[in-house]
Amino acid sequence: MANEELIYRITRAVYGRLGAGADEGTVEGLVTDIYRAIEPVVETQGSGGATAGGQAGALSERGSTSREFDSQSRLIVSVFGVDHPGIVAGVSQVLAEAECSIIDINQTVVQSKFAMIIIADISRARESATALKERFRKAGERLGVRIYAQREDLFNAMHRI
């Protein structure tokens, strides 16, 4: 993960120099070059082996989940539907596969209506939010429930001053 933070910082520095209007291709090229130049040093520190190009590509998606605020790296997953065995297992499996850990979980069944709210840590997630949403959609279809995933800071913004 150090790689990604490093690339994020390089990108910010490059945009800082070239200005907001800088051509995206040029910026990506520069970031890749700089990263390649320092890659050996980074490698010896034992970080992952992904190519710089791939990392730079992932950056635009993941840049947001910098750990400035906890609530940006947390997802609130809400699950509703008719109760049957395997819903908790199914949903937590999706989270596990995406390398998201569960911070808090709250689940009830009232008159055979299932309701669950999970707070998950997505700071180590391998996938973009879009991909994760698609997984939830498929899992929801399979399990016969509705699954919604929203970043925690939406709730923070709306319900906390």
Add this chain to the structure above:
Amino acid sequence: MEYTQTEILQTLRMTEMEHLDIRTVTLGLSLRDCATASLEETAERARAKIERVASRLVQTVDEIGDEVGISIANKRISITPVSMIVEGARGGDLTVVARAIDAAAQTVGVDFIGGYSALVHKGFTNAESEFLDSIPAALAGTSRLCSSVNVATTRAGINMDAVRRVGLLLKDAAERTRERGGLACAKFVCFANAVEDNPFMAGAFHGVGEPEAVINVGVSGPGVVNHAVQHAPKDAPLHELAELIKKLSFKLSRAGELVGREAARRLNLPFGIIDLSLAPTPVIGDSVADIIEAMGFERAGAHGTTAALALLTDAVKKGGAMASTSVGGMSGAFIPVSEDASMIEAARVGALTLEKLEAWTSVCSVGIDMVAVPGSTSAETLSAIIADEMAIGVMNNKTTAVRIIPVPGKEVGEMVEYGGLLGSAPIMPVNSFGCADFIRRGGRIPAPIHSLRN
């Protein structure tokens, strides 16, 4: 759990069932550095700059929408009033510039780009005079370009020569898009006291006091407010309704600000403003008229609805102003007839008339908005309708605007279909008594006494 189940469910209900969305994330972009002595070169530079700066806009905003879990309905761009960047290259075909800007909008994937505009509230420069003539052709020949003209301010009064020309311009634009119900007029707004940082179309442009590039956000959520008002006790006094709306507006605005700041950060641009307007869509339940009716009216347009709308816009502003330090834009309620299912119905049954919409202008912003009138309406009558709206804005120190469509070949009682976000509209009757002599006088209605504030 850090949030109660009720809080989480309320947010989910808003985003999934009540159409809470961010109506638009609009990139404001200066094109002043694109001006050259040649229209072709100016067009090319404008196209290149829009495509460069906005290249990541749509993708980035969609990503944020997915992550935060809130729908962001539209991605748009507002640009420097085009009349200003073509001043140095007079005499050529201005539609070259219009088409280039439209093409750039298509390339970067935004649905509308606003700013084919001129600010002529006190008079025309030579170039602006030519520019005004180019608007009908520019709108008819493009699909995403929006245009606006500011014809009045509280400080300058009303430029009645401009008002007269806008009437003619509307007739021309409607005729050029005759087979599409006069669609070009749906992309044109005439303003008094136009705001420089409005993110909403069709009236958005990037004002002269704005920075190089900026992210502005328009929040919405009539469905959310409607749900709350409908579920409030039927005998709840009005100040309690105001309190309810205020609290919801706070929450909506906070969600909007979150998205706006995140978009600005990722695009490495400054965050401009959040516009607190309630804006309807043709989707059932996403209606401003529904809110008014839920307050206790049989139909929007009944007597008392001006008071109801006043309460609504004021409560929305109060909640929003507490939620964000960057409130700007229009920040009122939008009442576009064709884009609001219950407004359409009210107009169809005769509850909502042009006169009532004009009265509503005094307590919202764009009073006569997406109103279809008979194609036989004269240019002078259109100008007179605009003059009335402009007078309300100028005298009351507020933004007012008109978006009216004289639908060619249609008469009162018929409907016109635009589809998509623009919806469909019943043709509404206009007052048939003459006003032509007044409009033909031209000149300027002087600024009101309260413009002398210094």
